[in-house]
Structure formats: C-alpha cells, structure tokens
Amino acid sequence: MTPFHYDRGAMPPSAKLFILLGALAGAAAVALGAFGAHALRARLAPDQLAVWQTAVQYHFWHALAAVAIGILVAGALPGSTALRWAGWLMVAGLVLFSGSLYLLVLSGARWLGALTPLGGAAWIAAWLLLAWAALRS
Numbered sequence: 385m386t387p388f389h390y391d392r393g394a395m396p397p398s399a400k401l402f403i404l405l406g407a408l409a410g411a412a413a414v415a416l417g418a419f420g421a422h423a424l425r426a427r428l429a430p431d432q433l434a435v436w437q438t439a440v441q442y443h444f445w446h447a448l449a450a451v452a453i454g455i456l457v458a459g460a461l462p463g464s465t466a467l468r469w470a471g472w473l474m475v476a477g478l479v480l481f482s483g484s485l486y487l488l489v490l491s492g493a494r495w496l497g498a499l500t501p502l503g504g505a506a507w508i509a510a511w512l513l514l515a516w517a518a519l520r521s
Contacts (some may be wrong), residue, residue: 399458406450473510
C-alpha cells in the first residue's frame with residue numbers, strides 16, 4: 385500500500401471541497417492578476433498596484449496550498465482533524481488577507497487593512513497545523 389492509496393470512489397467530502405475551493409481560488413487569482421495588470425495598471429498609483437500584486441501573489445500560493453491539503457486529506461492523511469482545520473484556515477486567510485487588500489485598493493476604505501493581519505494569522509496557523517498533521521502521521 386502506498387501512502388496515497390485510497391478507494392477511488394470514496395474521496396472524503398472535505399478533500400473534494402478543499403481541492404474545489406483551491407482550484408476556484410487559483411482561477412480567481414489568475415483573473416485578478418490579469419485584471420490588475422491590464423485594467424488597473426493605468427488607474428492605480430504605484431503603491432496601490434504593489435498592494436494589489438501582493439494580494440494576488442499570496443492568493444495564488446495559498447490557493448495551491450488548499451489544493452495540496454485536499455490531496456493530503458484524500459490520500460496520505462485522510463483522518464487528520466488538524467489537516468482539515470488547516471484547509472479551513474487557508475480558505476479563511478484567502479478571504480481575510482487577499483480579500484481585504486483587493487477591497488482596500490478598489491474602495492480606498494483604509495479600515496479594511498485591519499483585516500489583513502487576521503488573514504495572515506490564519507495562514508500562519510494553517511501552515512503550523514499542516515506541519516503538526518505531518519508530524520503526527
């Protein structure tokens with residue numbers, strides 16, 4: 385038996401969900417990156433464009449992490465509660481970190497910047513839970 389062996393018809397629902405959410409978030413990251421590069425470049429100040437690019441970069445990396453967590457839930461660590469929490473925290477971080485930066489740039493509402501560190505904290509916790517899940521396996 386390999387570490388990634390599972391019954392093809394029995395992928396856990398949480399694995400499918402994290403793969404789906406990560407894939408959709410990845411597609412959104414590409415679209416938002418293109419939107420920033422083409423539609424916003426002439427309209428934003430350089431510092432605002434840098435914020436947008438930061439949101440896109442972190443968005444993309446953590447979308448890939450959500451997909452990876454889904455794959456791990458499907459195969460190597462199917463019963464790991466820590467891993468499922470890591471998946472949810474990756475998704476929460478996407479919304480809070482990147483989402484707040486996108487909205488801050490588009491709206492100018494500076495208070496949204498207060499949400500960004502919460503997303504960063506969610507991501508840090510997610511990565512630590514991923515490490516914990518690996519250590520406990």
